[in-house]
Amino acid sequence: DELPYPEELGLEYSTYLQGLAEAAGELRRRCLDSLRHGHSQEAERLLSHMDDIYAILITMDYPNAITGGLRRLTDIVRSVTERTRGDLTISLRQEQLEQSLKRLEERL
Template sequence: MPDLSELNSRVHQNFEALNQAREQALLQARQLTRLCANTIRALHRSEMETAHQNLEEAGGIAAGLQNLLGNYPVLLYAGYTQDALKEYVEASLTCAIIEDAALPSPEDLKVEYSTYLNGMAEVTGELRRRCLDILRQGYSEEAERLLGWMDEIYNLLVTVDYPDALTGGLRRQTDLVRGIVERTRADLTLSLREERLQKALERALNRLPEEPLNP
């Protein structure tokens, strides 16, 4: 009879180490996702110091997660890991665009291109929300700047015409981005027209002669 005791021992050692790494990765992925959500929430509230603190902490966890799973590619490229890193990309890019700062690259964030592009696609939803918050106060050049970024993001994504197995389902995300950009452009156009109409009415009222007082 063959003796498989040595193989049995190695198999269990391997899966025990893999399981422990998985448990740690799940915990860190949840922490990373929560910090990224808090970063974006702070950005929309214009709490920039809080946003930067959360983003810095998120960066540390993202780096730790990638180091932890460096020897376990089956876990590094698992859905929950890449989803958490995608949230980190989204928070990082949203912060940079809102602050009109240089955009961090995939190499800066140490993520796969597919993860980076899917995170970038989700940035457009946050920029739309920012635009709508601005438009509550009336038309603004800042909203136009953000729309310009949304256009550029879509123009990049639409060129990445590769199988979903390689891009992580980017094609569907790109279709959603198109709808977000079109609705935002319509909102800005309506706001601009309303502002021009209001100014035209004000100019017309200023040219009207004052009514004489009744005797």
């Protein structure tokens, strides 16, 4: 899934980048919902999109007056992405543990 370019959406770059930052929070919510419903592959796909957004934002090294406070939003995206990565990791490890316990139970 390719992200549309700002020109395609009729947006200024600063507005587009701020929108990407906001989208990361929405992706986190969707990722957590996916985990709750047992869809870990979908959650991993969404985390990958969050990583992509952060990778784009981190390359924007312009004064805040030009980017409209993008540096602060980029820091928030980094934090949200890392929390999501931690939540996903814990969930995947728990899933592995549950599968191992189930296999052990079947052998007993």
